[in-house]
Amino acid sequence: MPKHMLRPQGEFPVAGLGRRLAAIFYDGLLCLAIAMVVTLAYQQGLLRAIYGNDQLKALADAGALDADPLLASLVFLSLFAFFAKFWTLNGQTLGMQVWRLRVQNKDGSAISLWQALLRFIIALASWLCLGLGFWWVLWDKQKSSWHDHYSESVIVCLPKK
Numbered sequence: 336m337p338k339h340m341l342r343p344q345g346e347f348p349v350a351g352l353g354r355r356l357a358a359i360f361y362d363g364l365l366c367l368a369i370a371m372v373v374t375l376a377y378q379q380g381l382l383r384a385i386y387g388n389d390q391l392k393a394l395a396d397a398g399a400l401d402a403d404p405l406l407a408s409l410v411f412l413s414l415f416a417f418f419a420k421f422w423t424l425n426g427q428t429l430g431m432q433v434w435r436l437r438v439q440n441k442d443g444s445a446i447s448l449w450q451a452l453l454r455f456i457i458a459l460a461s462w463l464c465l466g467l468g469f470w471w472v473l474w475d476k477q478k479s480s481w482h483d484h485y486s487e488s489v490i491v492c493l494p495k496k
Contacts, residue, residue, distance in 0.1 A: 338444035341426045341437065347491035349478040354434045355469065355490060361430030366414055373413045377406050419451040435493040450486040457482035 378400065383391055394400055421428040423445055426437040438454070440446060446454070461468025461481050468481030483489055 338440075338442070339423075340444050341439055343493065344443050347437075347493060350436050350490040350492050351478060352469070352472045354436055354492065355472065355480075358428070358430040358434040358436050359469075361433055362418075362428050363430075365429060366417070369413050369417055370410045373410050374406060377409055415452070415455050418455055419448060422446055422451045422454065423448055431490075435495070436490055437493055438488050438490050440488055446486065446488050450488055453486040454482040454488065457485045 378391075382394075382400075386394065400406075418428060421431075422438050426439050426445055431437060438446060440450075457468065458480075461471075472478050472480050477483075477489075479489065
C-alpha cells in the first residue's frame, strides 16, 4: 500500500512542549464538546427510547447512570475517531492546525491507523501519570514524548504560509 505523503513536504523542526500544550488545550475543548454531544445523544436519545422519560428520570435520580460502561466506551471510541481521522488524513487536528503542528512519520508520510491508536492510548496513559509522557519532551534528545516514541512518529512545526 503506497504511503500518503503530507503537504507541505520538507525538513521541519520538532515541536517543543509549549506549542504542544497549546494545541492540546484547543483540542481538549473540542474533546469536551464531543463528549457532551455523545452523552446527550446517548442519554436523551438511546436511553430515553429504551426506558422512557419517567424510568430514565428515576435511574438518573438513583445515580444509576453515573458509571455507565457503554457510555464510557462510546465517548472513548468517539474521541479516538476524532483524533484518528485528523491524524491519518492530514496529520493535524484542529488545535494542531492553529499552532502549525503536524504529526507524521519521519519520512513525511501520514501515520497509519495503528500508529494513531498507539498514540491515543499511550497519550491517555501519559495523562494518568500526571502528564509525565508529555513532560518527557523536555528531557528527550529528539524532543519526543512517550506516544511519539511508541508510535514511531514525530510532531513538527510547519512554516507560516
